[in-house]
Structures are given as C-alpha cells and as structure tokens.
Amino acid sequence: MRFELEIAPIDLDLTLGCGQTFRWERGLDGSWSGVLQDQAIRLRQIEGLIQAEATPGREDVSESILEFLRSQDDIARIQSKLRKDRVLAPGIKRMQGLRIVKLDEWECLISYVLATYANIPRIMKMVEALAANYGDPITRMRRSFPNRSQLSRAKAKDLAKLGLGYRAKYIEALCELFDDESLSTLSRVPYENLRRELVELPGVGNKVADCVSLFGFGRLESFPIDLWIERALKRLYRQTGTYNHLRGFAASRFGEYAGYAQEYLYHNERMRARNLGCAFSEE
DNA sequence: GCCCAGGAGTGTG
DNA sequence: CACACTCATGGG
Numbered sequence A: 001m002r003f004e005l006e007i008a009p010i011d012l013d014l015t016l017g018c019g020q021t022f023r024w025e026r027g028l029d030g031s032w033s034g035v036l037q038d039q040a041i042r043l044r045q046i047e048g049l050i051q052a053e054a055t056p057g058r059e060d061v062s063e064s065i066l067e068f069l070r071s072q073d074d075i076a077r078i079q080s081k082l083r084k085d086r087v088l089a090p091g092i093k094r095m096q097g098l099r100i101v102k103l104d105e106w107e108c109l110i111s112y113v114l115a116t117y118a119n120i121p122r123i124m125k126m127v128e129a130l131a132a133n134y135g136d137p138i139t140r141m142r143r144s145f146p147n148r149s150q151l152s153r154a155k156a157k158d159l160a161k162l163g164l165g166y167r168a169k170y171i172e173a174l175c176e177l178f179d180d181e182s183l184s185t186l187s188r189v190p191y192e193n194l195r196r197e198l199v200e201l202p203g204v205g206n207k208v209a210d211c212v213s214l215f216g217f218g219r220l221e222s223f224p225i226d227l228w229i230e231r232a233l234k235r236l237y238r239q240t241g242t243y244n245h246l247r248g249f250a251a252s253r254f255g256e257y258a259g260y261a262q263e264y265l266y267h268n269e270r271m272r273a274r275n276l277g278c279a280f281s282e283e
Numbered sequence B: 001g002c003c004c005a006g007g008a009g010t011g012t013g
Numbered sequence C: 001c002a003c004a005c006t007c008a009t010g011g012g
Helices: A012-017 A062-068 A075-082 A105-114 A120-134 A156-177 A182-186 A191-198 A206-216 A227-237 A243-273
Strands: A002-006 A032-036 A039-046 A049-054
Touching (some): A002 A062, A032 A062, A039 A062, A049 A062, A105 A120, A105 A156, A191 A206, A206 A243
Antiparallel strands (some): A002 A049, A032 A039, A039 A049
C-alpha cells in the first residue's frame, strides 16, 4: 500500500538521521525504512512531499506516520520563539526540517536505557537485537519492537549475551515493573511529575528521564543533557555545573520548546565535531 | 591499541 | 552538595 503525506516543513534525513530514533535506516536510494507498531514502513521524500509504503495487506497507516513525525507541530511558531535566543537565531533556519519524533513510550524507555554510555551505531544494534529475538515477525527483514510481555520472556543473562552488557539487568527489572498498559497511564501527567516518576525507575537517571519525556511522551519542554549538550552549553553559553543547574538554565532560556532547542544544539554540536560546519555563531 | 560513547548507581568526603 | 569509581563493550 502506497500513499502520500503532506508535512511541512520536513527534512527526513535530518529528522530520522540525527539520533532520535534507533530503528530507521537510510537506504542507498535515499529512502528510510523503519517500523511503527506492527508495520514495516518505507518513507521517501520528494521535495516537500512524503511518499510512504507500508507492509502489504494492512490498513492505512498514514495516521500513525503523521503522529510519529509530529505533523501538528507548528515549526514556524516554534522557530520564531527560539529565534529570540541570540545564539540559536543565526542557525536554526537551516534546521527547519528537523522535527522531534513521537516514539512509542515503551520502546522509547527501553531504547534510551540501552543508550546509556554507548554510541548510536551500537544502540541501534542492541535495539535491533531485541526486536530480532523477541518481537513479532513483520517482513522477512523486520520484526516489531517487543512489548512488555514479549520482552519479559528474556532473562538478564540472555540479554547480556545479545551485547547489552550491564544494561541487561535494567531491562529485566523494567519488565517486572510494568504490564502492557501501565506506562500509558502517565501520558497525561505534567512534565515535572512524569519526570519524577521516571527517574525512580531502574537504569533511568536525569538524562534518560528527559529523553523519554521528550520523545516518548511528547513533552516539548523537556531538555535532555548528554555529553554533546553539555559541551554545547559550555561552548555557546558558558554554562557548566550539575544536571539540575543546566536544566534550569535551559528551562528559563528556551521555555516551552526547549526540546526543539536541544535537538538543534545536539545536531549542530555533532556536525561541528565532524567538521561538517557550525550553524551558530562562535562569538 | 587507544579513546570514546544521547549515563546510571553506589560509595565517600 | 561534589567528586570518584565502576559497570561491559563495540565503534571510529
């Protein structure tokens, strides 16, 4: 099944390639393949249009793609607010097409617990290993991300063998704590409360709680601080200190759309490290 | 071989 | 509060 979607502005390469998602891969032809719920999906960008193909024989999945790509976000409004920041202003227009994605809460929680102290290629490998071993088959190539009951069949020892290392015990513990529905009860909780709940979970600290708040629960005011963001805040804003200090700084500086500011800073910092240019002024 | 990675947990001063 | 140390391992 094939259909077209209008989302503007959007840049698929930026959105799916900037490290928010761990199951989307860019093919040699420039298309992106990934999995949403129990469907394998291929997206291709042609100018401002998104062409989508889903697993044959399934119903229309355009709604889940629109939700995944947060098609309702008013990028113009978000950027005009963030442009008031003199550091962001010079460069963010070039990242107009970068959209925060909306991930499944459970998949997001597990993925970002795995993401601790690992690089992105390795995170992708770990996430894919969970799908390959515990998810439902969708196509010859791909499986769904395992839900809680599927993943709870895994024991920490098995998971460690899949290359998860010390993270295996956290995954096992998280499966014990939840059933298939209980995470979604947090979906209407205000950000600060949600975050307080999340940091109590095994393997979840400040940074992972903010990633899950942002990408899993769609709280755009969340501002995850990893090593790259820490560097960016130091370099561009002369800010150092504890996580909570930096988080407070970001909240007062970027406000309700701090999550978008974070993605701009994150992407910029990584591109800069690879000598692929710097969007923001250095002064 | 070396350094680093979308950190978290635990213990100590 | 701040820091130090450990955790396992693959990617560049």
